[in-house]
Amino acid sequence: MSRRPLTAVAAALLAVSLGVIGATLPVPFVALGPGPTHDTLGDYEGTQIVRVEGLPQYPTTGHLNMTTVSVTDRLSLFTTLWFWASGERRVIPRESVFPSDRTDQEIQDENAAQFASSESNAEAAAVTELGLPARVLVAGVVADSPAAGVLEAGDEIVSVAGQPVASAAEVSDRLTDARPGDTVAIDYRREGTEQQVDVVLGASPDRAQGFLGVRPTVEARDGAIDISLDGIGGPSAGLMFSLAVVDRLTPGELTGGRFIAGTGSIDPSGAVGAIDGVPFKMAKASEVGAEVFLVPDANCAEAVSTAPDGLDLIRVTTLDDAIDQLDALRAGRPTAPC
Known part of the structure; x- marks a missing residue:
């Protein structure tokens, strides 16, 4: 076979290979839309x-x-270039949506x-x-906080420092005068049983009052x-x-x-x-x-x-x-x- 046909065949094979790679090889980007x-x-x-x-x-x-x-993942090179050129989607690094240190x-x-x-x-x-009648619940507990291991998500907070609470904000309000190291009584209800526990408050980097470590929320009582x-x-x-x-x-x-x-x-x-x-x-x-x-x-x-x-x-x-x-x-x- 002469040089020219061989060159044409090689070019065609290269083009096919590049096409297959461009259409199938994943690239480290996602598209938002x-x-x-x-x-x-x-x-x-x-x-x-x-x-x-x-x-x-x-x-x-x-x-x-x-x-x-929407997030379109597993983009090919050609799809990425199409999204980028058309403006239909915003192409961003996959790492910004799917960090490599997490599955x-x-x-x-x-x-x-x-x-x-x-x-x-x-x-x-x-x-x-x-202004509906509400129950104050523990939505979550901060890890390694004074409340960790004492209160659990789903517990109903009845009172803090002897004062009843009727809103999420009142949980913090009841601790306004408390300081790190103070012991505060928390009355709570778990699975229908009311209990009381004494918690030694910790320190917070952004406020003087003592730190309990719960994220309160409310739900309708009725x-x-x-x-x-x-x-x-x-x-x-x-x-x-x-x-x-x-x-x-x-x-x-x-x-x-x-x-x-x-x-x-x-x-x-x-x-x-x-x-x-x-x-x-x-x-x-x-x-x-x-x-x-x-x-x-x-x-x-x-x-x-x-x-x-x-x-x-x-x-x-x-x-x-x-x-x-x-x-x-x-x-x-x-x-x-x-």
């Missing part, structure tokens, strides 16, 4: 996302959609735990906002509130879950019949926290018909620069603020823009 969105006032796979039992409920209309970000299963478990915490925090924030949505991870649905609980348990309709979407983590006190992936969440919300998007205050600058046309942005800082903003929107009054 719009993920699923769900109406927290609606159903998921036949089950109501926010279910309430034993408390008065009121009709709701419109939508309160939580939004998510994929560990990361999935952590995301699931964050989502479960967001569900618990959402209920606590709504219960606190509505009735039951259950928030459930399988297959979702992370903490960013908290705000929308809380709004759905408030909407179901109060007269009138928060949405005024509108399609509202949004994002934001929430803590038991109702403070709304910043999250990642706002541009993708807004894009998906706009795609499915949302008119308004609730944005955590700290995400507003990014949201303004990437918002789809026709999607109105409202800045929120707390659950109470979000409710006020939706009340203003429904009444035709000005809202807080990003």
Whole structure:
């Protein structure tokens, strides 16, 4: 065979090899993009996302959609280049999502735990906002803290230092005058049995008062509130879950019949926290018909620069603020823009 045909065959084989490598060889990147969105006032796979039992409920209309970000893993070289060139996804190093010092299963478990915490925090924030009779529970115990090995997640805190507690904030408030080394009595209920334990408080690096080491939350004392949505991870649905609980348990309709979407983590006190992936969440919300998007205050600058046309942005800082903003929107009054 002459040199020219041999060169052509070699080039063809090289091209095929490069094509196979480019199409199949994984690269250390992932792609972020719009993920699923769900109406927290609606159903998921036949089950109501926010279910309430034993408390008065009121009709709701419109939508309160939580939004998510999808992560596409195991990218090939060609797929990565396509996402990068098209702008359809944001390509980032895989290490930033799946750190090499943890297994994929560990990361999935952590995301699931964050989502479960967001569900618990959402209920606590709504219960606190509505002033419902509440039980104060231990959501978690800080490792190696004075409470470790004494209190457990799920324990109901009845009183601290001889004073009853009715909110998560009151657990800390009861320790305002206590100092490291002080012994404090904690009355708690576990599996229906009330018990008391004396705890020697530790030191905290950021405050003078004694450190107990529990993360308190609250749940409704009367009735039951259950928030459930399988297959979702992370903490960013908290705000929308809380709004759905408030909407179901109060007269009138928060949405005024509108399609509202949004994002934001929430803590038991109702403070709304910043999250990642706002541009993708807004894009998906706009795609499915949302008119308004609730944005955590700290995400507003990014949201303004990437918002789809026709999607109105409202800045929120707390659950109470979000409710006020939706009340203003429904009444035709000005809202807080990003």
